[in-house]
Amino acid sequence: MSHSEAVMWAEKYRPKTLEEVVNLKDVIESLKAFLKNPATMPHLLFAGMPGTGKTTVALCIAQQLLGPGWRNFTLELNASDERGINMVRERVKDFSRYSKGAFADIPYAIIILDESDQMTPEAQTALRRIMETSSRTCRFILICNYSSKIIEPIQSRCAIFRFSALRGEDMVKHLKYIAEKERLELPDDAAKTIVEFSEGDLRRAINILQTSAVYGGERTIDEGTVFRVVGQAHPKQVQVMLNKALNGNFLEARNTLYDLMTTYGLSGTDIIRQMHRELYRLSYLSPEEKAELANVIGEYDFRLSEGANEDIQLSALLAQFTRFSKSRANLR
Amino acid sequence: MKVLNKKGFRLPYMGTDRFRELTRMGVEYERGSFFIRNLNNVESIKDALSEILSERIAFTQTCLICGKEFLCTDCKYYDACLTRDLPFHCICKKCSQKNDLYEQCVERGKLRIKHAY
Amino acid sequence: MSSIMWVEKYRPRTVAEVIGNEEAKASFIDWLRKKSRKRAVLLYGPAGVGKTALVHAAANDFKYKVIEMNASDTRTEEAMMKIAGPATSLTSLEKFSLGIKGSLLLLDEVDGVFGREDRGGVSAIMRIVQESRVPVVLTANDPDIERLRPLRRACRLIRLRGVRIPLIVAFLQKICLVENVAAEEEALEMIAQNSQGDVRSAVNDIQTLCEGKRTLRREDAQRIFVRNKGFNVYETLRGMFSAGSAAEAYKVLDGSLMDYDTLLLTIHDNLPLRYRDPEKLATAYDVLSKADVFRGRVGTENWQLLSYVLELLTQSTTIAPKEYQPFNFIFPPTKLTLLKWTRSERTLLEKICAAIGSRCHVSRRFANSEFIPFLKIILGRESEQAAQMAAWLGLDKESIDYLRGKDQQIGADEDEGIE
Numbered sequence: 096m097s098h099s100e101a102v103m104w105a106e107k108y109r110p111k112t113l114e115e116v117v118n119l120k121d122v123i124e125s126l127k128a129f130l131k132n133p134a135t136m137p138h139l140l141f142a143g144m145p146g147t148g149k150t151t152v153a154l155c156i157a158q159q160l161l162g163p164g165w166r167n168f169t170l171e172l173n174a175s176d177e178r179g180i181n182m183v184r185e186r187v188k189d190f191s192r193y194s195k196g197a198f199a200d201i202p203y204a205i206i207i208l209d210e211s212d213q214m215t216p217e218a219q220t221a222l223r224r225i226m227e228t229s230s231r232t233c234r235f236i237l238i239c240n241y242s243s244k245i246i247e248p249i250q251s252r253c254a255i256f257r258f259s260a261l262r263g264e265d266m267v268k269h270l271k272y273i274a275e276k277e278r279l280e281l282p283d284d285a286a287k288t289i290v291e292f293s294e295g296d297l298r299r300a301i302n303i304l305q306t307s308a309v310y311g312g313e314r315t316i317d318e319g320t321v322f323r324v325v326g327q328a329h330p331k332q333v334q335v336m337l338n339k340a341l342n343g344n345f346l347e348a349r350n351t352l353y354d355l356m357t358t359y360g361l362s363g364t365d366i367i368r369q370m371h372r373e374l375y376r377l378s379y380l381s382p383e384e385k386a387e388l389a390n391v392i393g394e395y396d397f398r399l400s401e402g403a404n405e406d407i408q409l410s411a412l413l414a415q416f417t418r419f420s421k422s423r424a425n426l427r
Numbered sequence: 428m429k430v431l432n433k434k435g436f437r438l439p440y441m442g443t444d445r446f447r448e449l450t451r452m453g454v455e456y457e458r459g460s461f462f463i464r465n466l467n468n469v470e471s472i473k474d475a476l477s478e479i480l481s482e483r484i485a486f487t488q489t490c491l492i493c494g495k496e497f498l499c500t501d502c503k504y505y506d507a508c509l510t511r512d513l514p515f516h517c518i519c520k521k522c523s524q525k526n527d528l529y530e531q532c533v534e535r536g537k538l539r540i541k542h543a544y
Numbered sequence: 545m546s547s548i549m550w551v552e553k554y555r556p557r558t559v560a561e562v563i564g565n566e567e568a569k570a571s572f573i574d575w576l577r578k579k580s581r582k583r584a585v586l587l588y589g590p591a592g593v594g595k596t597a598l599v600h601a602a603a604n605d606f607k608y609k610v611i612e613m614n615a616s617d618t619r620t621e622e623a624m625m626k627i628a629g630p631a632t633s634l635t636s637l638e639k640f641s642l643g644i645k646g647s648l649l650l651l652d653e654v655d656g657v658f659g660r661e662d663r664g665g666v667s668a669i670m671r672i673v674q675e676s677r678v679p680v681v682l683t684a685n686d687p688d689i690e691r692l693r694p695l696r697r698a699c700r701l702i703r704l705r706g707v708r709i710p711l712i713v714a715f716l717q718k719i720c721l722v723e724n725v726a727a728e729e730e731a732l733e734m735i736a737q738n739s740q741g742d743v744r745s746a747v748n749d750i751q752t753l754c755e756g757k758r759t760l761r762r763e764d765a766q767r768i769f770v771r772n773k774g775f776n777v778y779e780t781l782r783g784m785f786s787a788g789s790a791a792e793a794y795k796v797l798d799g800s801l802m803d804y805d806t807l808l809l810t811i812h813d814n815l816p817l818r819y820r821d822p823e824k825l826a827t828a829y830d831v832l833s834k835a836d837v838f839r840g841r842v843g844t845e846n847w848q849l850l851s852y853v854l855e856l857l858t859q860s861t862t863i864a865p866k867e868y869q870p871f872n873f874i875f876p877p878t879k880l881t882l883l884k885w886t887r888s889e890r891t892l893l894e895k896i897c898a899a900i901g902s903r904c905h906v907s908r909r910f911a912n913s914e915f916i917p918f919l920k921i922i923l924g925r926e927s928e929q930a931a932q933m934a935a936w937l938g939l940d941k942e943s944i945d946y947l948r949g950k951d952q953q954i955g956a957d958e959d960e961g962i963e
Contacts, residue, residue: 101928101929101930101931101932101933101936102932102933102936103903103904103915103933103936103937105904106903106904106905145910145914150905150906154905171905173901173906173907173908173909173910174907175907175908175909175910176901176907176908176909209905209906209907210907210910298914299914302914302915302918303918305918305922306918306921306922309921309922309929309930310921310924324918324921327917327921328917328918328920328921329917343822345816345822345825346816349816353878361917362893362912362916364909364912364913365912365913365916365917368913369913395833398833398834398836398837401837401840401841402833402836402837402839402840403805403808403836403837403839403840404808404809404812404836404839404840406812407808407809407812407832407833407836408833408836408837410812410829411829411830411832411833412833414815414816414822414825414826414828414829414830415826415829415830417822417825417826418822418823418825418826418827420822465571466567466568466703467701467702467703489566491566491711502710504708504709504710504733504737507709507737508708508709509705509706509708509740509741510705510706510708510741515566515567515705515708516566516567517708517710517711518710518711518714523710527718528714528717528718529563529714529715529717529718530718532560532563532711532714533558533560533561534560535560536559536560536561536566537558537560539560539570540559540560540573540605543570543573543574
């Protein structure tokens with residue numbers, strides 16, 4: 096890939112082999128043992144926060160196990176993209192049928208199922224059966240954020256690997272490496288700011304880096320640019336809106352919402368995601384309260400995807416938050 | 428309010444973009460004069476012309492019975508009409524006083540078809 | 545006492561007898577008579593304005609035999625072919641397209657065929673249009689020409705509109721004359737106005753009113769139509785918000801002239817003014833959000849879900865009926881609410897997310913929250929880099945424009961010019 100070709104850097108600099116992955120030493124060591132003797136590899140479960148290398152490692156395994164034609168024998172699925180477990184079953188069925196022919200060359204086909212903790216327990220039960228019926232010809236690599244959300248029967252059939260978040264200095268190193276390759280200057284302060292905003296998610300850090308480079312247009316990435324980029328992508332207004340709602344001030348919260356939707360052009364899904372994130376940062380809520388509100392957000396996230404009007408769904412969500420403030424006040 | 432006859436009207440210079448837009452909508456042009464034959468999008472045309480002329484536009488109506496051109500503004504159903512000021516056929520005030528309106532419309536219609544074919 | 549339907553009895557037998565839409569009539573005859581014409585024509589317009597009537601009348605005038613087919617009844621290609629073939633059990637289109645000279649194929653209400661579920665219905669129609677050697681006439685109700693896009697190139701489009709009031713009055717006058725009914729002009733005007741251009745319904749209405757009577761007075765017409773006068777916006781809002789119960793609010797809703805989409809948005813704007821108490825507001829909004837969800841599910845097909853939308857709307861305005869206090873309504877809906885998330889925008893966003901998802905190994909949902917905000921900036925300014933990036937992601941121009949925030953109407957059609 097030449098430097099002049101414009102692609103997402105998160106993809107361009109994704110390690111292609113396990114050797115290239117710099118951190119996760121223990122994970123890599125164990126996996127290498129399986130790769131030496133593929134028949135011994137069970138299904139795998141990768142657990143960890145976003146941007147910690149789970150998909151990368153899964154793809155590396157596929158490449159290393161299946162050789163140059165690996166794409167033909169690898170199926171990538173995302174739980175949120177498929178409409179229900181039946182679709183997953185269909186796709187797995189079709190896939191195993193198709194890849195049956197060339198099994199002489201490879202030990203098995205690989206199915207990477209991302210966001211598996213977003214599947215309901217019922218769906219996961221069905222998934223376990225699918226894993227079983229196709230285990231002669233396929234190995235599953237399940238990816239999730241929280242392994243606790245994966246049902247026991249699946250966990251017991253998998254080798255579980257935890258992907259811990261990168262340390263700050265490792266992220267900075269990685270970012271500087273990319274900057275150098277892209278012939279850019281990344282001063283320390285800008286790098287630190289990016290790392291801060293990325294919250295342990297290397298992919299997001301790289302996206303911020305790339306966006307800042309484009310936005311600033313200069314050889315040197317300026318810290319101010321980073322702020323501006325993040326502000327545009329994740330404005331503080333979300334926090335403001337949340338606080339207003341929790342203070343019982345519906346109309347002002349709704350105005351801020353409209354602002355987010357018009358001035359910042361955020362979509363309903365953007366806003367809900369950020370509300371979810373901001374919720375956990377609020378110091379004046381107890382964990383139980385956060386959990387309860389997160390449930391409400393979840394409910395409205397779902398309605399958002401089905402409904403016709405985003406502003407109605409989000410206003411309704413804000414109204415629920417406003418009610419919450421009142422009941423809290425009553426308890427005091 | 429500007430009155431236009433769909434069979435021929437003039438417009439001030441409007442630039443190539445607008446001209447192309449009008450043509451796409453169905454307005455035709457020949458020797459300095461514009462006319463509209465295809466009425467499928469005449470509502471949009473009316474709006475566009477209104478913008479170009481910076482004025483409300485009213486097209487003339489053609490009477491089904493006497494054939495004369497007249498305006499909607501005199502009509503008693505002006506407020507309720509769904510297609511007012513658009514260039515269609517209708518019945519003018521004078522003719523609407525007559526008795527057997529429908530029959531007359533039909534007769535005139537027959538003649539029009541005969542003449543065309 | 546007449547035992548025959550007046551819409552049948554007074555059906556136009558010749559083109560001259562069809563009232564209204566003179567221009568469309570002329571255009572249609574022109575199409576029919578010309579040898580060098582597009583093989584198919586699409587007559588579109590609201591119900592009851594004379595589309596099918598025109599076809600039959602013209603066929604009568606110019607001696608064509610009409611072979612009729614209701615496209616919404618037959619869905620699969622096979623079924624359509626069977627019916628389209630003449631009575632001698634021809635099943636292949638080839639044989640059919642020899643056509644009986646002097647016949648004309650009428651496919652009524654093709655809107656039904658162009659839904660998403662149709663297996664082969666669309667392609668069947670296109671094949672008929674392309675291969676038929678006899679003229680093909682299609683009719684459609686739906687003004688949403690967007691869905692009928694595949695037909696644009698193949699057909700001449702002719703639009704029919706609601707018939708104007710003086711013409712409907714004239715027609716009703718003639719009917720009353722023949723039926724020996726003394727009708728007050730004002731009564732006829734009311735019927736005509738109420739029909740909103742739909743001649744068929746006007747004729748049905750007048751038959752209903754004249755059943756067993758010799759006179760038709762203004763009061764008679766008025767009594768039936770007072771419900772149809774309809775509540776305007778303020779009456780609707782006042783009625784719905786001040787109603788003592790959801791059932792009462794429903795009566796208002798039923799008699800309202802407002803379309804439910806506008807009503808949904810208007811209620812949304814006014815809820816916080818009606819309910820000051822956060823508890824009640826939250827409850828009302830929860831209900832309204834459910835109404836919106838159902839509205840989203842209705843889409844273009846599941847009309848039966850609409851009843852849930854309406855029911856929920858009435859519930860949302862009557863949460864605490866005893867606590868109603870008059871307030872100034874917000875109307876029309878605030879500008880933002882007019883930026884509602886249209887279906888085509890949603891589909892476009894899904895398309896973009898799918899493209900990102902497959903390139904960057906993430907789900908569509910993830911792409912939406914984690915990539916789109918950045919991509920909006922990266923692709924924000926036109927540059928060679930941006931173009932390359934877009935190409936790498938596989939984004940088309942529409943997607944790029946959308947990410948740039950261009951205020952284009954997604955999916956807008958270029959208006960048809962003269963062919």
